[in-house]
Amino acid sequence: MAKQQGSGSPSYLTPDEMKELIKSRNKNLPLSEKLEEKINLQVSSPTLKNFTPKDIKQYLDGYVISQERAKKDIAVAVAYHYKHIDCLVNNPGTPIKKNNVLMIGPTGVGKTYMLEKISQLIDVPLLVVDCSKLTKSGYIGNSVNDMLIDLFAKTNGDIETAEKSIIYLDEIDKIRTQNSYGQRDIAGQDVQVELLKIIEGAEVPIEVGKKKIMFNTKGVLFIAGGAFPELENIIKKRKNIKKEIGFGKEQTVSKTGELFREITTEDLVNYGLLPEFIGRLPVITALSELKQEDLENILKNSQESILKHYEAELAGYSIKIKFTDEAIREIAKMAYGKGIGARGLTTICENFLMELKYELPSTNIKNVVVTEELFRNPQKYLEDLNQKND
């Protein structure tokens, strides 16, 4: 594992170097030799990362469209988390408040994506854990300790790096203390209780082969995320009740994202999270549903837009494919109708492009402009093509 060399103080990246790094990661450009070398010296030690929240947000902007508030919240949480680790390394006794985050937002709007991109930027491992599969230790299923073993394996047994990684607790809304009918869910509650300790930061023994080693979770950043399907109604209900008994006036909140910004601990407890559990996730951020314009924007502007992916694929057969604005609008409209966020874009594009991807490499067509008409009826385009070839 590469370590920082020399015994001097950490050589942080200068603002210009930071800009170069972000630009290169956003645009897939190679780094200058000097910067490459400097980063290599720092790479395995996240404590030496000096990203400001703005750097992280700016980098995310290249990939994650919309979700401005969530990008800021996550950028702040991540940047300061690594500052806290610096403190811990330099002054082991420092009392540290962890910036663990709870992300609330519907499916396919960028929760996991945002974290994947951050973990690539700051070069720390990201472990995504499906909480719906977690069970209390001793029961069949994945236990809470298994996630630490997975992290240890992911870092090839490098405990120092594993102890500074990010764990994304996906589907956190599936471990509830009660179901939607108000009946107790002991299994969900047990898992929450087991998670408390490691989220807070504790020395946990893990078994690796025949060895037992201690895994300290103090430096691990926990980000929990889920769709919380009934939460919107819980918040609305609370707000209305307060209005009736005269505590406040009703506000017309149309967007779910905005409504979620008014979330209280009480709402989350009513949903089925333990107060102690919520207390360990002090940053709560909401992601909004992606509108049709956002989906259009993703296709046009995200660095990893699926259209760029198709352009690159077909370029492998020396075929240039371009999409008109009208076709992009149509794709976004259909994807929006599916109600599965940006995931709808992939489904729609795959369906539409399958035949073209199959046929085009065997023709002598080298330029395809996907118009709205072609998008609506690719079959006709291919038939016309075959007729021309006959």
Ligand SMILES: Nc1ncnc2c1ncn2[C@@H]1O[C@H](COP(=O)(O)OP(=O)(O)OP(=O)(O)O)[C@@H](O)[C@H]1O
């Ligand atoms: N805001 C966004 N900007 C750009 N691309 C996005 C955005 N949201 C989602 N995507 C694309 O859609 C894919 C799926 O999104 P993601 O995995 O982040 O969903 P999620 O919010 O975690 O949903 P779920 O709750 O179902 O896990 C991403 O890999 C990415 O390609």
Ligand SMILES: [Mg+2]
């Ligand atoms: Mg996800």
